[in-house]
Amino acid sequence: MQYANAYQESKRYAIESLSKGEVVIKLFEEAEKQVKMGIILIEKESFAKAYNCIAKAQKIITSLNLSLDMQYPISIELNQMYSFIFEKLGEANSSRDIQLLRSLLALIVDLKDSFKEAEKISSPSKSRGL
Template sequence: MQYANAYQESKRYAIESLSKGEVVVKLFEEATKQLKMAIIFTEREENVKAFNAIGKCQKIISSLNLSLDMQYPISIELNEMYGFIHTKLGEVAVTRDLQLMNDIWSLISDLKDSFKEAEKMNKQTAPRGL
């Protein structure tokens, strides 16, 4: 039991030590993972598991949307994009349209890559303390 607590504590510390940009990238990574699982489950006709994975992906997209600081113009655009993705995820949860799932996966993956690149650029320009 002590090892489980140590593991949970180290996991919590690892998450807390991430920058905001790294957290966003991790969320996108989890969203793409959940949607890929939904695609696999749909192909296997495991519809309940697919539905649950899509729901998890929707929750992540909602969390990303709620975290936006709307004073920036890019946040308004991201709000619209997240809203579109969330709506389409709801659609695929009902229709189980594999092509649409793959299209949404590509869109989320592209957003993840963009945020990953932005975080990398931000780290390169951030001042280094002593």
């Protein structure tokens, strides 16, 4: 039991030490993982598990959307993008549309990569290991 508590504590500390940009990247990585798992599970006809994975991805997208600071023009665009992804994930989930899920996965990966690049630019000393 002590090991489980130590693991949870170290995991909590690792998350708390991340920058806001790094947290956003981690959320995109988790959404990507959930959509990939959803695709695999649909292909294996494990529909209930696939549904849950895609629903988790929707929750992550909602969290990202709720974290936006709407005083910036980019936030308005991201809000529209996140709303679109959320809606289409729901559509793909109910229809078990693997092709739509793959398209959404590509969009999620593109957004993740964009945020990774922005994080590198915003903290150049960190990316060089300084």
